[in-house]
Amino acid sequence: MKQMHLTVNGKAVYASVEPRTHLADFLRESLNLTGTHLGCEHGVCGACTLIVDGVPVRSCITLAVACDGASVTTVEGLDHDEIAGALRAAFSREHGLQCGYCTPGMLASARDIVIRMPDATAQDIRVAMSGNLCRCTGYVGIVRAIESVISERKAKSLAPPSNPRTDVGPAGSGRAGPTAPVSAAAAPVAARAARRTEPAGAAGRVPEARRIVEPGVGAPQTTVHESFTVDHPRGEVWAFFGRLGEVATCLPGTSLLGTPTDNHIETRIRIKVGPMVSEFEGAADVVRDASSFSGVIRGTAEDARSRSSTRGEIRYALIEEQHGASTRVEVDVGFTLTGPLAQFSRSSIVHDIARRMAGAFAQNLHARLSRGRDAAGTPVAELDAGGLLVSALLSRIKRFFRGLLGR
């Protein structure tokens, strides 16, 4: 797995991907951006075309890792784009689509033509659009739609962006400029980095500003929140959170692989569900912000037996209470499973189990903090997910009967 940061439709995304993953698969399967369509998956039909750093690219033959640091815009990110809006209306008016399968790719390529070729003739448009195939409409309506948008812009004297792109560069070429879609939500990398160090927000959940993966874009499939108070001053709790090995082993079934550094740790997490045993091995990195007493632990792990993998993050924020005598710890635990085990990750039972795992983490953390450094080597019991499963089922059954009996 390889970690990368990129901007998708104006939102910062932190992701861990296999190097062989195509951009289209990453967007569709990890970020749920299914507006990017796949046809041939060989770079021929153009259905998967989207915009990377202002350049239309075939996302089926672009590796996601090649887009590290790039700005990616899919059809979902063109909702408020002026030119794409005019093109959508024109496609509709000129019958430029039927089933719509090719349309996201058509719009990405057509938008590039409108920006780059303000004097394009019908013939120019046909040549420039020859990399996008449509199986339904024929091309007359599509060409007419693009022509009409170019004419409208001329009639309204809408100048092309200054210094429009004239050459085509590879994905992630850093050519994002006037041709890159303008989004109010877009945030340059520097601004995003600065945002990560903003002071803590009000009490409650870990502030949104801490979320490297923005909600809705690559957010973990399962997220649970826990909050508890410890009778220790915030400085003491903050120091404890700096001892990564101790914090990590508060997660049931976790053991260390090697010696952790201040901001990197390698662990094994063993989870047992009945006869099934999963052993996830992986690594995590930590970003701490002393000014706001908050931090993010992000990692990935793989289970060799089931060939499943997970990426997750634990976000925490420490809030002073009782005039500094105690500290409330707000913890968000989020994770996404991929591979054969992923089929379980959406069930509500798994949410219950994840909540109990987060609860156990909070309890262990509380105990460790209360017992101080003496408890550092205390082994944490392996997660008995079978037991949790039974208890989760029991509480569900209880809820069901309570609802049935109106109590």
Ligand code: FES
């Ligand atoms: Fe990418 Fe056909 S699906 S070019």
Ligand code: FES
């Ligand atoms: Fe159906 Fe183009 S509208 S493939």
